[in-house]
Amino acid sequence: MSMTPRMKPFITRRRFLQNSAALGLGVTGLDMLAACGSSSPTTPGITTASVNTLPPPSNPGAVFVFNQQIKQFEQLHPDEKIIGKTNPYDPTTYFARFAAGQMDDAVQTYFTEPPLLISKHTVADITSLAKGWQYWNSYNPSIASIATDPTTGKIYGLPQNGYALGIYYNRKMFTAAGLDPDKPPTTWADFRSYAKALKTSSVAGYAETSSGNQGGWHFTNWMYTAGGDMQSADGKKATFNSDKGIGVLQLLKSMRFTDGSMTKQQLYTQADTLQLLATNKVAMVVMAPDQLDALKSQYQANLEDFGIGPIPQNGGNASLTGGNIFVFNPKSSQAVIKAAFDYVIYTNFDLDVLENTLAAKASAGQVVGQPINVLFTGAFQQKINDLNTKYANVPVKNYLPFTSSAITLRTEPRNQTQKMYAALDPVMQAVLTNPNADPQALLNQAAQQFQQLLDTAS
Numbered sequence: 001m002s003m004t005p006r007m008k009p010f011i012t013r014r015r016f017l018q019n020s021a022a023l024g025l026g027v028t029g030l031d032m033l034a035a036c037g038s039s040s041p042t043t044p045g046i047t048t049a050s051v052n053t054l055p056p057p058s059n060p061g062a063v064f065v066f067n068q069q070i071k072q073f074e075q076l077h078p079d080e081k082i083i084g085k086t087n088p089y090d091p092t093t094y095f096a097r098f099a100a101g102q103m104d105d106a107v108q109t110y111f112t113e114p115p116l117l118i119s120k121h122t123v124a125d126i127t128s129l130a131k132g133w134q135y136w137n138s139y140n141p142s143i144a145s146i147a148t149d150p151t152t153g154k155i156y157g158l159p160q161n162g163y164a165l166g167i168y169y170n171r172k173m174f175t176a177a178g179l180d181p182d183k184p185p186t187t188w189a190d191f192r193s194y195a196k197a198l199k200t201s202s203v204a205g206y207a208e209t210s211s212g213n214q215g216g217w218h219f220t221n222w223m224y225t226a227g228g229d230m231q232s233a234d235g236k237k238a239t240f241n242s243d244k245g246i247g248v249l250q251l252l253k254s255m256r257f258t259d260g261s262m263t264k265q266q267l268y269t270q271a272d273t274l275q276l277l278a279t280n281k282v283a284m285v286v287m288a289p290d291q292l293d294a295l296k297s298q299y300q301a302n303l304e305d306f307g308i309g310p311i312p313q314n315g316g317n318a319s320l321t322g323g324n325i326f327v328f329n330p331k332s333s334q335a336v337i338k339a340a341f342d343y344v345i346y347t348n349f350d351l352d353v354l355e356n357t358l359a360a361k362a363s364a365g366q367v368v369g370q371p372i373n374v375l376f377t378g379a380f381q382q383k384i385n386d387l388n389t390k391y392a393n394v395p396v397k398n399y400l401p402f403t404s405s406a407i408t409l410r411t412e413p414r415n416q417t418q419k420m421y422a423a424l425d426p427v428m429q430a431v432l433t434n435p436n437a438d439p440q441a442l443l444n445q446a447a448q449q450f451q452q453l454l455d456t457a458s
Contacts, residue, residue, distance in 0.1 A: 046081050049105040049332070049340035054084030059297055061364035065357060069347050072356075076346070080339040089113075091418045098122045098329075105332045106340035111146050111323045112417035114157055118149050123156045124330040129341045130155040135349060138380040142411070147325060158344055162323035162373030163288035164409050165221045166402045167191075167309045173198055173283040174307075184309030184401050188225070188251055191284075191312035195261035198283035205261035207273045207282040208252060208432060214269050215428030216421025217412075218286055220320055222248040224410045227316035235415030238450045240424070241443035247314070249439035253431040266432040275299070277306070286311065289370040289402070292394060296367055307398040308371065310405035321373055321409035351383055358391040369394040371403050416453055423450045 055062035070082050089109040094117075097103050109117070117123040130136050136144070139159065147157035171181035177197045185191040195205030209218050219240075220230050228244030231237065256262045263282060274291055276282040278299035289308060295301045311319045326344045328337045346353055362368045369392025374381055396403075413420065423446045430437040 046079055047335045047339045048081040048083060049336045049343065050083045050085055051106040051108075051340060051343065052085050052087040052089065052104040053106075053108050054086045056086055059294075061297060061361070061366045062293075064364055065360050065366070068360060069353065069357065072353070073343055073346050077339070077342060080342060082339070082343050095120065095122065098331075101331065103329050103331070105329050105336050106344055107327050107329070108160065108324050109327055110412075110418075111159070111162075111325055112412045112414055114147060114325065114327065115414050116416065117327060118156050121330065124328040124332070124337055125154050125156060126158075126328055126337065126341060127153075127155045129338060130158065133345060135376065135380050138376045138378055140375060140377055143323075143375050146323075146411075157325045157327040158341070158348075159375055160324040160326055160344070160348055161290075162321060162375055163290060164319045164321045164371075164373055164407075165218075165286055165288055166311050166319065167284055168277055168287050168291070169284045169307050169309065170277065170280065170305060171307050171398065172305050173203065173280075177283075181307055182401065184307060185312050186310060186405075188312050188314040192251065192255055192259065192261070195255055195284060196259050199259075199261045203280065204263040204276075204282045205259075206255060206284045207263045207268060207276050208266075208286070208428070209268050209270055209273060210425055210428035210432055211267045212269045213418055213421035213425060215426075216424030217320075219245075219248060219424050219428055220412065220421070221286065221311060222251070223316075224318040224320050225311055225316045226314045227318070230413045230420065231415055235413065236454060238420070238447040238454065240420075241440070241447040245443050246439045249427070249431045249437075249443070251314075252428070253435075253437065253439065256432050257435040262432070267429060289372070289399070292370045293367040297365070303367070304395050304398070307401065309401040310407050313407070317406075318408045318410045320412060322412050323373070323375075351387070354384065355387050355390075358387055362391045362393050367394055368392055369396055371399050373409065416450075416457060419453055420450055423453075 053066075055066055057063065066084060070084070074081060085104055087104060087107075089107060091113070094103070094107075094109075103122075114123065130147075143159045143162070146159055147155050149156060167184055169181075169184055174181040174184075177194075179194060179197060185194045191206075198205040209215055223230060223240060223245060226244040226247055228240070228242055228248075230240045232239055252262075263276070268276075270287060270291070273282065273285040274287065274294060277285050278295055278301045292303060292306075295306065296303055326340075328340055332340070347357075348354075358368050369388060372388070376384070427439075427442045427446050430442055431439060
């Protein structure tokens with residue numbers, strides 16, 4: 001499925017869940033209950049709900065904002081209490097934790113996950129709550145569809161934020177290489193030539209991910225830039241072993257072994273490539289704008305040194321978009337689900353809270369003003385945009401190549417997405433570590449294996 005809003009300035013993306021949480025109460029050290037219901041303890045007269053988005057201790061600014069919002073929420077909702085857990089969504093353990101009664105009442109997960117979670121009956125129907133919220137109908141229809149079962153029309157989640165992948169680059173390195181830092185590469189050919197121009201004895205031109213499902217994730221993004229498809233329209237057939245898929249792998253293989261413009265070490269995740277960028281070991285990486293916060297908070301990087309551009313294209317004029325969505329535990333009581341729902345709405349979409357949050361984030365040294373995707377339409381979205389502009393504390397001008405691009409945003413494939421990404425990680429690893437790797441053979445093998453999974457799932 002694709003959607004076509006253009007990238008605009010301001011905040012956030014799917015932050016690999018651990019980084020995207022900035023909301024809730026910082027209660028740590030609580031043992032999860034292994035009862036048949038949710039993991040929330042009970043207090044007489046108070047409905048307690050747990051959420052999985054407590055930021056890690058490594059991001060104290062986010063923890064502070066999280067704690068403050070919970071205090072404010074509980075003052076306005078004295079009969080509801082929220083407990084935060086640092087339990088980022090993990091597709092490999094989600095169903096086991098659900099079966100063991102260890103799933104939190106509200107879980108932040110990926111845009112790709114609702115179809116599978118709905119089919120396994122591991123998320124709650126929140127139709128009445130969602131339709132009772134004044135801004136539900138303001139969601140961009142393509143965003144609302146992510147939370148909606150197309151066969152029944154029932155609603156199973158609240159989309160929280162969105163992202164589009166682009167190129168992060170070191171502006172100082174561009175200047176040193178004779179490249180215009182206001183004009184990042186926009187085509188595959190330019191991207192390859194820029195990477196060669198940027199490499200030095202101590203700096204790689206480009207670093208790519210290939211582990212933790214992130215190789216498949218980035219492969220999909222590159223496939224979209226070429227105009228290719230990962231699955232058939234009905235999601236029943238793997239189609240990534242195409243000429244366009246081969247072209248993606250050949251580009252990366254050529255950069256790695258012919259040009260020598262990529263890092264010699266491989267098997268990276270996004271956390272690794274972010275560190276390389278922050279420590280001046282690489283000039284360009286693929287990421288989404290939300291990582292600006294980690295770049296600043298974890299590495300104390302000077303954001304003036306970095307720019308963001310659109311993902312280079314090869315005929316597709318598209319970039320991968322994804323995001324975070326909150327789903328709710330069907331084993332929880334309706335009162336607990338309502339408390340969790342109230343919390344998600346309050347901390348994410350109440351305009352007064354949003355303004356206070358942005359002000360607090362700016363005061364705490366967190367990034368405000370990075371580019372975002374548009375979740376909503378009309379006046380509500382404009383109010384959100386205005387608030388982000390008001391509190392921006394980043395060099396927005398450095399992101400103009402990204403925010404002014406007219407690239408179409410294509411959502412991730414929705415059938416067994418994470419398993420598809422996992423199947424493609426070894427393919428990416430092979431072309432980045434073996435100069436004799438055969439892209440066609442690798443893709444054929446991965447497609448065959450993934451097709452078996454699709455056939456079994458159907």
